[in-house]
Amino acid sequence: MRLTDFWQRLEQVFxxxxxxxxxxxxxxxxxxxxxxxEALAGGEDTAVVWRAVVAAxxxxxxxxxx
Numbered sequence: 001m002r003l004t005d006f007w008q009r010l011e012q013v014f015x016x017x018x019x020x021x022x023x024x025x026x027x028x029x030x031x032x033x034x035x036x037x038e039a040l041a042g043g044e045d046t047a048v049v050w051r052a053v054v055a056a057x058x059x060x061x062x063x064x065x066x
Contacts, residue, residue: 006046009065010036010053028056 010019023036030052031039039049054061 001046001050003040003046006040006050009050012065013053013057013060013062026056028052030055 007019010023013019014022025035027033027035028039031044031049034042036049036053039052040046054066
């Protein structure tokens with residue numbers, strides 16, 4: 001998954017304004033206790049990070065984006 005696709009999906013799920021906050025502030029256990037931005041900056045594959053978002057917020061991510 002391209003990084004631009006990742007950010008588009010995150011914005012679709014959380015909205016443009018809130019997606020940045022989720023990426024900066026929410027620590028995900030699925031990412032080893034890192035935020036989305038920390039994981040991406042550390043070189044984690046975008047598909048791995050997206051799967052962590054889906055696992056952390058299953059009720060928010062529509063099936064078409066999983």
